[in-house]
Amino acid sequence: MAEITFLEALRQGLWEEMERDERVFILGEDVGIYGGAFKVTDGFAKRFGEARVIDTPIAEAAIVGAAAGAAHMGLRPVAEMQFIDFISCAYDMLTNYVATARYRAGLSTPIVVRGPCGGYVRGGPFHSQNPEAAFLHTPGLKIVYPSTVRDAKGLIKASIRDEDPVLYLEHKWLYRRIKDQLPEGDEIITPIGKARTAREGKHLSIITYGATVWKSLEAADKLEKEDGLSVEVVDLRTLLPMDDAAIVATVQKTNKVLIVHEDTRTGGIAGEITARINEQAFEWLDGPIMRVTAHDVPLPYAPTLEDFVLPQTDDIVKAARWLANY
Amino acid sequence: MAEITFLEALRQGLWEEMERDERVFILGEDVGIYGGAFKVTDGFAKRFGEARVIDTPIAEAAIVGAAAGAAHMGLRPVAEMQFIDFISCAYDMLTNYVATARYRAGLSTPIVVRGPCGGYVRGGPFHSQNPEAAFLHTPGLKIVYPSTVRDAKGLIKASIRDEDPVLYLEHKWLYRRIKDQLPEGDEIITPIGKARTAREGKHLSIITYGATVWKSLEAADKLEKEDGLSVEVVDLRTLLPMDDAAIVATVQKTNKVLIVHEDTRTGGIAGEITARINEQAFEWLDGPIMRVTAHDVPLPYAPTLEDFVLPQTDDIVKAARWLANY
Amino acid sequence: MPAGLASGQLLEIYYYLRLTRTLEERLVALYRQTKVIGGLFRSLGQEGESVASAYALERGRNKDILSPLIRNLGSMLVMGAQPIEILRQYMAKANSPTRGREQNVHFNDLEKGYLGQISHLGDMVPVMAGIAMTFKMRREPRVALVYVGDGATSTGAFHEGLNFAAVQRLPMVIIGEYNHWAYSTPPEKQFAVKDLAEKAKGYGIPAVTVDGNDVFAVYEATKFAADRARRGKGVHFIEVKTYRRKGHAEHDDQHYVPPEEIEQWAKQNDPVDRYVTRLLDERLVTADDLSAIDARVRTEVDEATDACVDEPLPDAASALPGVYADPPAAERLWYRSV
Amino acid sequence: MPAGLASGQLLEIYYYLRLTRTLEERLVALYRQTKVIGGLFRSLGQEGESVASAYALERGRNKDILSPLIRNLGSMLVMGAQPIEILRQYMAKANSPTRGREQNVHFNDLEKGYLGQISHLGDMVPVMAGIAMTFKMRREPRVALVYVGDGATSTGAFHEGLNFAAVQRLPMVIIGEYNHWAYSTPPEKQFAVKDLAEKAKGYGIPAVTVDGNDVFAVYEATKFAADRARRGKGVHFIEVKTYRRKGHAEHDDQHYVPPEEIEQWAKQNDPVDRYVTRLLDERLVTADDLSAIDARVRTEVDEATDACVDEPLPDAASALPGVYADPPAAERLWYRSV
């Protein structure tokens, strides 16, 4: 069993689905001969032909809209946003046309829109975004956000097979940094809508997703060593629909919750999680639900500024300590 | 002092600012001779000329983008979205270009983007939206949402005078339903960033904004009469930046919070409010922060369905009772 | 026979023209009785282009697919939408195609060949490009036809979708409806070219301008374009010059329109009148044929109305299912069951 | 004198061409030393059109305004941006125009006459239309010039902005850069017309195609278009045919490009070489004039580099102020002070 990167796992998942199901095809900017800005579709055009790996004009609304039309007709399009930041140009198409299609008109629209998101890579304000919060109040859309090699593969396969539109967010900082071995042979599918306990613990729960899962795990180790604290880390994996059961379970287990995400504090999805815990497990809380997030600014480009704005392992440690002592 | 409608108050505010400051101009679809789909700018083209009341092509991104360019040069554009639902077409321009301009490049961009929002009017999924949550994690943007005749006028004037971009949301259901008298002569300005106590109370707080302020007040009367409950109603008025002081104050006063909004539950801004209360006033809570919101579906068109999906006065009454007895 | 249409077909076209107009008049009556929920949009004076363009397509199970706008009721009827479906939609009945979830002509039947629009103008162009792309990938001899208003050509979605389709040489036909108004906005405030066809040429596709109130001209232009697309020759743009004789919707009093202008179009350039005149002048059909159809249409619209006007609105709780295939239904909010 | 340019001006243009190329070469060196943060974008082979088009504008305090893209470094230098500002931007220095908040050429000086782009392609077209609209409203004899790549013409924002400007007859010039690539995508996958000028004609504005590597041709075309716009005659589109000789950014190995193609453009059609050859052939300047400028440029770039290469990055906490005019700064997060 060879070690593969997060990016390679995603690539494998896409490849296997293309092999398995001829209805699956890819469209996006520079996804063909070039293989995509991050090489996620490297070699696909060669293997599957340009008819199934389509280089499009620079037109995100058209990419998502055309994917929707093809999906209505029974195909399984996977649309790439070169950077997820550019999905803002397809915001109308995705929220108004695609997400509502089944409900308003009984149309099935099984598309996957995927792309590189997230910071910690000196990308500046327009190549580092986390768009999940903008799509969270979009009934009809699903949002997945893997943090592990296994889930990178398992969630892309599940997303392609899902009957509804899925926004698949892949963190650039994880692409080549995270490596793991995957069992060959048996098929890896990660169910959509199910969170994962990344680390068992009893004193305090960190609920998170994406890149900050790793920073939270780092913080948990530190807290174990330095403070003897046992911290549970829950990796949501799917943001919409949310896994209430898993959230409530960890609250009932540790009675203290720290929510960590990379998005800005105001309007980030920590708010929604906090509200759900209030409604479903208020009595179990031994302290306030607290947030560790980015500052409320557009993400600046200089390393010193980006590091200051984004949540770091030490921030999580500090916040967790405070909450543990509460 | 004559009674005027919410819509007329907004109109007066716009009119007065156009009279006061020649840098102010209006652009949008059918805002000129026609006076706008809801007649908010009726008579403006006649009075101020077509050079200051500009009928544009159907191009929301161009409307917002052109407004931004003019604002950089020192003008004060007020852009109308014919229905706020169509702001989704300018989502990229508003969140990426406009909102970040001051921070990333030191550009001042004092524009107002305004338009009719909200349901209860049989508008169906694309003429009833509440977009505030999609813009809440947009540092650099301000969001105001008046519920009274006075604030309709006071907030449009404050928005036009603000140095930063403001999204001004006006609820269609309030346009002609809400009437009030405004003192002639003295100028009405509602400060951005300050909530309003719509009703004093001591047993429970309802935090809300927009059309549901009125439904909450109705519920409060009912609860007073039928249950002898004294319910405080806080009208946020500004959603971004949020008035934490007012939120904390009401929590400390009543110790129980019900958040009511018309937007869908998941991803609506009740989440953010809940998180802020947790962080700043957890110890003051005698019960969980609960939400009364729309169901998580696109807003359907049939009266029976719309009434079921949207929060109604009775829902607020039921939820408040439950919380009061908690 | 003009445009190679047999007299049976000529009468069928007349039937759809008459049905469109009569059905809309019925909707006006229901609107005045406040039975219609929300706005009412008329295609008065534009029925010709909607009916003729749709009639030029291949119809029947899984043939061509079109995407109508609010003023293309006629095209949906041609593709097989039933008057009672339209009436139910406008009255938001439980039995309407969208079960009261969406408005007026916003519904679809992909097998019959129409995809319902959403309100956001321009969005259907990329979506229909995707449908055309599927036809091309599967090598099916099918065509996607999308209508776009003169105003909607200003949207970014129109541009992205048309350019996408042009580059991929997709089997798509676009009908650009130059009806002189976008709500209250005239063409000269919408674009700086005289004809929409000039605009379309900038996408590297053939574009023609035809008299939109001449049923035969629209039929022939669409047939030519559709056949060409079917043969793999790519996108074709057809501008139809017509006139929106009613307001944007019933509430709109058209104060911004010179009244004589409407008069003139009504008197001298009504697509149905022109069609009838030609049929009779050239003795292609008899006056009796036509009045028989008028009678049949009246009966059908009456029967459809009677059959559904008193139907119930949807059951409230039916608002929850169907947001996703799985999970099956959105949850009912907690306080509804305390 | 060609294009009515005095020899002083001819040398000034040469100075900007040389400065652009030398400065970019310096950036490559700094990039290899990992002193540049993020990507590095070259305009090698396109310096001519950037410099010539900007040089044709009226420059100085509050005159014309342009909006450069990542490959229009030359145009910014012409408008008065300083080499040290560019170097600081690429190295995210505290003293950079955006104080480390934004990248490379994403910064502005509206008085000097340039507005920084954002990454989202097409968005600057509506924004520059707004600036042109202001000139028109105030009856100022000023022009807005916006660059757009062949790929970016596919965006909805380009379409909405250009159409908006065309309808309003705004004093705007668009330079459409046909440099044969959009990242790895060739024009034939981007649009179905041969020339961008054909596309532009669909907006009802004049559009010309010029040899983008002929400095004089670009200068004259831009001067004509700008003067015309200044006289209130509206938008003008200029397509410049050129070639992107480097990859999309330094990381891009261009494996998708036939190598001989790059070779050929470098050998036979380099804008700087062509400019120099003409100046010397026509004895408009002497070789010494030019080498003097080369030396001056080297010194300036050396001095600018030395002056800033060791400057500090921004102080971390400087990330907070300036999101709004009021409130003055975003709050520091609670756990940073526990």
Ligand SMILES: Cc1ncc(C[n+]2csc(CCOP(=O)(O)OP(=O)(O)O)c2C)c(N)n1
């Ligand atoms: C993106 C978007 N912006 C604005 C509107 C509001 N609106 C609805 S119809 C209309 C006018 C449409 O004119 P046109 O495209 O010419 O179609 P017509 O009504 O003439 O058939 C407008 C502005 C919309 N539906 N979508």
Ligand SMILES: Cc1ncc(C[n+]2csc(CCOP(=O)(O)OP(=O)(O)O)c2C)c(N)n1
């Ligand atoms: C809306 C949007 N989509 C995608 C991108 C990613 N992207 C950055 S540059 C580029 C290619 C641009 O090509 P072109 O417009 O021809 O400019 P050139 O690089 O040739 O100068 C792409 C696709 C973007 N910046 N914005």
Ligand SMILES: [Mg+2]
């Ligand atoms: Mg029209």
Ligand SMILES: [Mg+2]
């Ligand atoms: Mg290019």
